[in-house]
Amino acid sequence: MSNHPRDPFPAGGNPDAHATGMPVVTVIGDGQLARMMQTAAIEMGQSVRLLAGSAGASAAQVAADVIIGDYTDLDALRGAAEGASVVTFDHEHVPARHLRALMDAGVNVQPGPDALAHAQDKLIMRERLRQLGAPVPPFTAVDSVDDATTFFDDVDSRVCLKARRGGYDGKGVWFPGTREELIRLVTELLGRGVPLMAEEKVRLDRELSAMVARTPSGRCAAWPVVESVQTAGVCTEAVAPAPDLPPALGERAGELAVKIAGDLGVTGVLAVELFLVHADSGGEARILVNELAMRPHNTGHWTQDGSRTSQFEQHIRAVLDLPLGSPEPVGGTTVMANVLGADTDPDQSLHDRMIEVWNRFPDAKIHLYGKDWRPGRKIGHVNLTSDPGLGGGVPELRRRARLAAHYLVHATWADGWISD
């Protein structure tokens, strides 16, 4: 027995991964969020099982107990949930009826399907938020072309059309420039059976994200509100705490996120994506809720290096109903820049690109997801935390984070820098 790979467990995963007898957390999903939940869980001595679509997926690559299966298949979900103390998610796409079936069988699902409905269906979310008195842009259900054109007139042609379900990262969102384009889009999408809604296209100053964690017992912890930068609907950058945010507005955004988490019964991490809307002449800036995500979120990646408690550690603690950690920042400001696949993949290896980035910015915390290159794909992120010795403040920190992320995808320095 000198050299052999670890034996597989034939019918229910890898029992060695749970040798400690700690509660088993089953994570449904195999993306980078599951991957980072897992490293956080390991450090706390917690024990994770993954339901993954494939063995080579981001989280499955690095997990010790992986069940391969489809999250739309109830049997696969049942198998992954067997013996788990809690089932949680790295995405919102598991069918609610399956989650209810698991709960009927005694499985502890966090967040539960009633909460998740508000992250799965944009219309349900907006109706509920309006009911709760949370600020949302004017919106309407679009079940016919008439619904759409009436709304088009109501909002002076400033229409944003959205698929109610399944959209993310700018997918499932359209900005028709004309009434004709709207009619064409709605006709085509309804014809394909895509449930739709429309909302007013907001004149926004910038986007914010208010993130909280909440336990089944109702304990909450809110991170500082973050500014998020979206490019073509995809988050490219987050700055924490949001620079130059009036304290009262930051506080209101944090309280709103806590209220939404409580009213909707969210458990685990909740991200409330917000629009910061132009002040009218004489008025003050307002926040409007854009989207909800009930899991760790791209705008919370800064917490890994910039907060006492990362969103991944906090999510695991929250779904296990453990006391929450402190959401305080550890440095002044942390900037997160996404590493998004370029249009072409450079010849220089990713390994050599890391060397180049670290030679210039040794402090860049590079997080990579083990994903193959694909144009626009999220393959990693870079965190940079301000240093008392750094001149130039937040703008310089943002510049550096962007340069680092740009180099990681393009293998070129956007500012023409040449190493010694």
Added chain:
Amino acid sequence: MSNHPRDPFPAGGNPDAHATGMPVVTVIGDGQLARMMQTAAIEMGQSVRLLAGSAGASAAQVAADVIIGDYTDLDALRGAAEGASVVTFDHEHVPARHLRALMDAGVNVQPGPDALAHAQDKLIMRERLRQLGAPVPPFTAVDSVDDATTFFDDVDSRVCLKARRGGYDGKGVWFPGTREELIRLVTELLGRGVPLMAEEKVRLDRELSAMVARTPSGRCAAWPVVESVQTAGVCTEAVAPAPDLPPALGERAGELAVKIAGDLGVTGVLAVELFLVHADSGGEARILVNELAMRPHNTGHWTQDGSRTSQFEQHIRAVLDLPLGSPEPVGGTTVMANVLGADTDPDQSLHDRMIEVWNRFPDAKIHLYGKDWRPGRKIGHVNLTSDPGLGGGVPELRRRARLAAHYLVHATWADGWISD
């Protein structure tokens, strides 16, 4: 194909763990150091393979690519090294001849056997350090009872007897009180074939640890010098940076560690355990080298939550010859308290003990190794970083870290605290 565990890879580990094509780091060893190297590696998108003694061992529980085998078996080592960019260690016990055989076959071993010899054999280490002009306590080889008694007289009976190889955590170290006890010990140990040395039992103020990382290219980064508290030869606490250390002394200790790393050709993380020796009347305090460890070290665990770059991330970066990260602290002071198995294991579950600790100290960063309870066994550690709002300074931080670690093993509050 609705639900099945991931397939094993029959003859060389799990290729899915290396789907990214990133350099593969093979870690020989399955303890907590390998476990924590692995989480750091995953976050950087690096790819780790483990040679573990058993599938249930601390690191093997959580690794995606585990080869089960014995690190004293050359075939097992060869198998684990296959295709790896670098082979590194979580302990110093791999036979040097095996490492040389791997190197002869073209394997990149970091640190190499010539450096490791100084962490494997205390006599070789002291001879080399004396040669380099590094401060060490008076010492001698002990090949006979005569060697021992001569040294006993030379140092006024203040003898510390040590096994040259294999000792750690207070094992392999004896403090004979009398000449007779020394004779009896030496006779017995030499009779059993244990190679010995002796050194002067130092009158020490306190113990320090100077840690650095060094790359094969010769780049170095030194963390602030740490105070370490040993109880019965086992590290129980570390305070970073060492409180009230004269800056010149801290600087000297850091420079000494960098010099030793360079002169000995160490790669990866090096811990230089130091004695801070009483100032003679009128003189100033001095440092003496106690031990060397060529891997992440217990006195460096604070870096996970208290430094820009953790020792585990830095070790992976160093052995891959990547640029090193900043060793700067992120907070004021970080205290690490070890969680060592109590004499009996309390009835309360470890999970419930974590809840109790976090209810009182939500900021305690609890790291657990997935190890079963055994008296005195290192099963985890707690890091606490000072908070600007915390009264009481470093003594209060130490008190809290100790209380948290004590609760995790005893399920009682050492100060009698009762929760609401």
